Amino acid sequence: MINRSPLLSDATRDKVETAIRKIGFVPNPQARALALRRNFLIVLLHDNPNAQTVLNFQTGVLQTIRDSDLALVVRPVDRDSADMLADVRTFLEKQRPLGVLLLPPISERGDLADLCRNAGVEYVRIGSAMLDDEAHCVASNDREVVSEACQALIERGHRRIGFVRGPSGFRSAQEREDGFRDTMAQAGIALNEEWIAQGNYRFSSGLVAGEQILKAAPRPTAILASNDEMAAGVMHAAKHLGIDVPSKLSIVGFDDSPTASHLWPPLSTVRWPIVEMGRVAARKLVARYLPDFDEGAGPLPTRLASTFIDRASMGSPSD
Amino acid sequence: MINRSPLLSDATRDKVETAIRKIGFVPNPQARALALRRNFLIVLLHDNPNAQTVLNFQTGVLQTIRDSDLALVVRPVDRDSADMLADVRTFLEKQRPLGVLLLPPISERGDLADLCRNAGVEYVRIGSAMLDDEAHCVASNDREVVSEACQALIERGHRRIGFVRGPSGFRSAQEREDGFRDTMAQAGIALNEEWIAQGNYRFSSGLVAGEQILKAAPRPTAILASNDEMAAGVMHAAKHLGIDVPSKLSIVGFDDSPTASHLWPPLSTVRWPIVEMGRVAARKLVARYLPDFDEGAGPLPTRLASTFIDRASMGSPSD
DNA sequence: TTGTATGCGTTATCAC
DNA sequence: GTGATAACGCATACAA
Numbered sequence: 001m002i003n004r005s006p007l008l009s010d011a012t013r014d015k016v017e018t019a020i021r022k023i024g025f026v027p028n029p030q031a032r033a034l035a036l037r038r039n040f041l042i043v044l045l046h047d048n049p050n051a052q053t054v055l056n057f058q059t060g061v062l063q064t065i066r067d068s069d070l071a072l073v074v075r076p077v078d079r080d081s082a083d084m085l086a087d088v089r090t091f092l093e094k095q096r097p098l099g100v101l102l103l104p105p106i107s108e109r110g111d112l113a114d115l116c117r118n119a120g121v122e123y124v125r126i127g128s129a130m131l132d133d134e135a136h137c138v139a140s141n142d143r144e145v146v147s148e149a150c151q152a153l154i155e156r157g158h159r160r161i162g163f164v165r166g167p168s169g170f171r172s173a174q175e176r177e178d179g180f181r182d183t184m185a186q187a188g189i190a191l192n193e194e195w196i197a198q199g200n201y202r203f204s205s206g207l208v209a210g211e212q213i214l215k216a217a218p219r220p221t222a223i224l225a226s227n228d229e230m231a232a233g234v235m236h237a238a239k240h241l242g243i244d245v246p247s248k249l250s251i252v253g254f255d256d257s258p259t260a261s262h263l264w265p266p267l268s269t270v271r272w273p274i275v276e277m278g279r280v281a282a283r284k285l286v287a288r289y290l291p292d293f294d295e296g297a298g299p300l301p302t303r304l305a306s307t308f309i310d311r312a313s314m315g316s317p318s319d
Numbered sequence: 320m321i322n323r324s325p326l327l328s329d330a331t332r333d334k335v336e337t338a339i340r341k342i343g344f345v346p347n348p349q350a351r352a353l354a355l356r357r358n359f360l361i362v363l364l365h366d367n368p369n370a371q372t373v374l375n376f377q378t379g380v381l382q383t384i385r386d387s388d389l390a391l392v393v394r395p396v397d398r399d400s401a402d403m404l405a406d407v408r409t410f411l412e413k414q415r416p417l418g419v420l421l422l423p424p425i426s427e428r429g430d431l432a433d434l435c436r437n438a439g440v441e442y443v444r445i446g447s448a449m450l451d452d453e454a455h456c457v458a459s460n461d462r463e464v465v466s467e468a469c470q471a472l473i474e475r476g477h478r479r480i481g482f483v484r485g486p487s488g489f490r491s492a493q494e495r496e497d498g499f500r501d502t503m504a505q506a507g508i509a510l511n512e513e514w515i516a517q518g519n520y521r522f523s524s525g526l527v528a529g530e531q532i533l534k535a536a537p538r539p540t541a542i543l544a545s546n547d548e549m550a551a552g553v554m555h556a557a558k559h560l561g562i563d564v565p566s567k568l569s570i571v572g573f574d575d576s577p578t579a580s581h582l583w584p585p586l587s588t589v590r591w592p593i594v595e596m597g598r599v600a601a602r603k604l605v606a607r608y609l610p611d612f613d614e615g616a617g618p619l620p621t622r623l624a625s626t627f628i629d630r631a632s633m634g635s636p637s638d
Numbered sequence: 639t640t641g642t643a644t645g646c647g648t649t650a651t652c653a654c
Numbered sequence: 655g656t657g658a659t660a661a662c663g664c665a666t667a668c669a670a
Contacts, residue, residue, distance in 0.1 A: 029413055030358060031647030033349040034662045041392070051577075055370035062395055071392045071414060073360070076381055094348055095390060203581060232581035239583050258370075259581045262522060262551035264558050350663035353646050 029069060039096050040070050042285060045088065045112075046103035047079045049201065050227075052257050053274055057103060057126070060278020070098065070286065079106050085115055092119045099123060099285035101278075107131060108171045122288055124281040128172035134302045138281045140272045142172055142254075145306040146179030146224070149252050149270060152308065153222045154187050156316045158250065162195035162220035164209045164230050170201075176226045176254060195220045199230045206233020214241055214249070221249065221317035228253035228260045228269055235263060235313070246315030256309060265312035272306040280304070348388060358415050359388050361604060364407065364431075365422035366398045368520065369546075371576050372593055376422060376445070379597020389417065389605065398425050404434055411438045418442060418604035420597075426450060427490045441607055443600040447491040453621045457600045459591045461491055461573075464625040465498030465543070468571050468589060471627065472541045473506050475635045477569065481514030481539035483528045483549050489520075495545045495573060514539045518549045525552020533560055533568075540568065540636035547572035547579045547588055554582060554632070565634030575628060584631035591625040599623070 033039045042061065048054050061072055075091060077084050092100070092115075099122035106112055107125040113132065116123040125131045128142040153161055163180050166173025184191055194216040197209035206225055210233055213223060225231035231253030235245060243249050245265060253260055256271035284300050352358045361380065367373050380391055394410060396403050411419070411434075418441035425431060426444040432451065435442040444450045447461040472480055482499050485492025503510055513535040516528035525544055529552055532542060544550035550572030554564060562568050564584060572579055575590035603619050 026409075026413065028353075028647050030349060030352040030356075030415070031662090032649075034347075034353050034664090035647080035649040037349075037662070039349060041390075051371045051374035055374055058393060059395070062393070069413070071360075071394070073390045073392045074377060074381070075390070076378070090345075094345065094388065096349070203577075229577070229581070236581075236583060258522075258548070258576070259578050262548070262555075262578045262582060264555060264583065347663050350646090351665080353648090354663080354665045356646070 027069075033096070037096060038098060041095060041097040042070055042072050042282060043092075043095065043097045043100045044072060044074045044103065045077055045100055045106065046074070047077050047106045048103050050255065050257070053255070054103065056274040057101075057278040060275040060280075061101065061282040062278075063275075064279050064282035064286070068286070068290075073097070077106060079109075085111060088112065089115055089119060092116065092121050097121060098289055101281050101285065102126060104128065104172060105170050122285055124284050126277055126281060128175045130302070131171070135284065137302055138277050138284070139303050140277065140306050141303055142175040142270075142272075142306065143179040143182070145270050145272075145308055146176045146254070147183040148308045149254075149268070150180055150183040150224060151187075152310065153224070153250060153252065153314070154183075154189070156250070156314070158220075158222040158317050159189055160192070160195065160218060160220040160222070160317075161189070162192075162197075162213045162223040164197050164199045164206060164213070164223065164225040164234060166226035166230075167200040168198070173201075173226055180224055192216070192220075195223075199226065199233075201227050201229060203229045203233045206230025207236050208233070210234035210237025211240070214238065214243060219243075219249075222252070222314075223249065224252045226254055228255040228257040228267060231267055231269070231313075232259055232263060235267070246313050247318050250314045250317075252314060260309075261311070263313070268311045268314040269309050270306050271309055273304045277304055346388070352415070356415060357417060359390070360414060360416040361389055361391050361601060362411075362414065362416045362419045363391060363393045363422065364396055364419055364425060365393070366396050366425045367422050369574065369576070372574070373422065375593040376420075376597040379594040379599075380420065380601040381597075382594075383598045383601035383605070387605070387609075392416070396425060398428075404430060407431065408434055408438060411435065411440050416440060417608055420600050420604065421445060423447065423491055424489050441604055443603050445596055445600060447494040449621070450490070454603065456621055457596045457603070458622050459596065459625050460622055461494040461589075461591075461625065462498040462501070464589050464591075464627055465495045465573070466502040467627045468573075468587070469499055469502040469543060470506075471587075471629065472543070472569060472571065472633070473502075473508070475569070475633070477539075477541040477636050478508055479511070479514065479537060479539040479541070479636075480508070481511075481516075481532045481542040483516050483518045483525060483532070483542065483544040483553060485545035485549075486519040487517070492520075492545055499543055511535070511539075514542075518545065518552075520546050520548060522548045522552045525549025526555050527552070529553035529556025530559070533557065533562060538562075538568075541571070541633070542568065543571045545573055547574045547576040547586060550586055550588070550632075551578055551582060554586070565632050566637050569633045569636075571633060579628075580630070582632070587630045587633040588628050589625050590628055592623045596623055 102125045107127050125137050127139050131137050165177050197212050199205035199209045238249050253267045253269040256269045260267040260269045421444045426446050444456050446458050450456050516531050518524035518528045557568050572586045572588040575588045579586040579588045
């Protein structure tokens with residue numbers, strides 16, 4: 001009754017609401033949770049190695065729920081653990097949260113989404129591509145923006161372009177690689193598989209990949225890495241080999257991590273709107289329970305665009 | 320009764336516990352919360368700009384509560400907001416969490432700790448120095464480890480050493496500066512205030528500070544920065560001025576952020592045990608409510624030691 | 639030691 | 655539209 005039942009006149013509602021304010025009534029979330037068999041919590045399930053990504057996403061979610069009764073609980077999971085699903089199920093059954101937000105890479109797992117559905121917990125999946133229907137998904141456009149970065153290299157005159165892939169099994173890695181391959185094919189530039197190496201999104205793998213690619217003859221004049229950490233590794237490889245960046249080698253990363261702007265030269269990269277994705281994802285979740293929570297906030301997008309950032313690590317080929 | 324009352328024989332307890340297991344009884348946290356007027360939540364209150372720090376701390380806390388009924392909720396606050404205290408009070412009164420973990424810099428505010436005490440919520444403060452009694456505090460040893468870093472510079476032959484301070488009002492900034500000044504004084508090396516600049520822990524402030532310090536004549540042969548971001552700024556300033564690191568200038572940071580190892584040359588820095596601080600802080604909190612939670616885990620330390628990491632950004636002075 | 643009634647603060651369901 | 659009452663599931667106090 002206190003929560004805007006439709007069969008209640010505006011007049012009485014007003015009276016009630018002023019009364020509420022006067023005596024300073026504060027509802028008790030515990031009692032609500034017991035009666036409704038649902039806790040006013042949003043759970044962030046994640047298994048993401050990138051601290052900045054996780055925290056920025058948290059920031060977005062918290063911006064959405066700032067003035068509500070909701071709270072954000074964080075729950076890291078171990079994607080390699082055999083009983084990850086069982087753990088999550090137990091957690092959801094105990095906490096009975098309003099909903100779950102799934103960050104990549106575990107957002108890509110269909111079994112987790114199924115689990116949430118079966119447990120009667122709403123969910124939204126974050127990803128580099130459409131992982132689910134619009135109501136259950138917020139996605140960036142990794143493929144398109146990598147294509148943009150690759151085109152920028154081509155426009156500067158690069159033809160010999162290398163690529164450091166992300167870990168297999170990650171949708172983001174696949175999307176970024178597709179963006180690279182598609183663009184090169186469209187430009188009619190043949191790929192040299194010697195200039196393509198596998199990484200795992202970590203610095204050390206970028207270093208190894210860079211050393212491997214840069215000892216090819218001829219070597220590429222530019223390398224696209226699937227994230228900033230690996231791009232930093234490539235940059236270290238170039239330093240070890242005495243190859244100047246950007247005059248002899250252009251490097252482009254992905255993430256716009258703090259590292260990107262701290263490197264020398266500052267790293268060209270891609271900034272994805274992770275804070276806004278957090279805001280939108282939380283709104284999608286909450287809107288289902290509290291229809292008037294979102295009033296006037298406009299429609300909820302599903303695809304959010306990343307931005308290519310052109311910094312000094314990118315130049316024109318010198319030979 | 321289910322929670323090990325002292326007036327209950329071991330035999331009955333055993334019987335009950337096997338029965339519990341047999342029928343798969345799962346207590347309902349919402350009902351417990353209502354009856355006990357206390358939620359089984361740990362709140363992380365923070366206003367810390369460093370994502371890696373916050374996330375690593377979360378990791379530590381979550382390691383402690385992994386197999387318990389506890390959940391971690393995160394609550395960023397705005398230390399500049401006038402009604403920050405009122406917001407926190409409302410939040411605590413509504414959620415009634417088991418306890419609160421306070422990260423720097425807001426952990427340094429006595430009024431916040433008082434607020435928690437008055438609201439009947441246990442708290443533990445994290446800091447660079449003893450901010451409270453042992454039961455309510457987990458601290459690193461910033462002063463000592465900066466002293467260690469400074470001594471390392473002196474041992475390499477540096478005498479002209481500069482310093483980039485952190486923001487005023489931050490205890491960590493004060494501790495680190497004290498460590499620097501004390502060590503220089505003990506070594507009998509006069510300070511040159513031209514080589515000391517004020518920063519705010521951000522990259523851009525380090526850049527400005529570096530430019531300012533490096534245009535002094537003579538300029539220092541080494542600069543200690545109060546964190547890695549500012550150290551990266553100093554490194555950029557050196558690049559702009561054509562001063563080689565480390566042959567012409569040694570740089571040391573603080574935090575061991577991802578940036579530190581990605582820079583070229585890799586940055587000497589200080590790693591503080593933030594994950595373990597999270598683990599310990601959570602245990603201190605929980606131990607008060609669940610005395611047997613911690614059984615056999617040993618005593619809970621209050622001061623945890625940081626480690627100086629000697630990387631390539633530190634060399635001997637060349638002139 | 640065991641059983642039983644009552645409270646926790648809200649929502650939902652009925653009568654009225 | 656209003657008002658009383660029964661859940662919700664656990665803890666506690668008191669009686670047996």
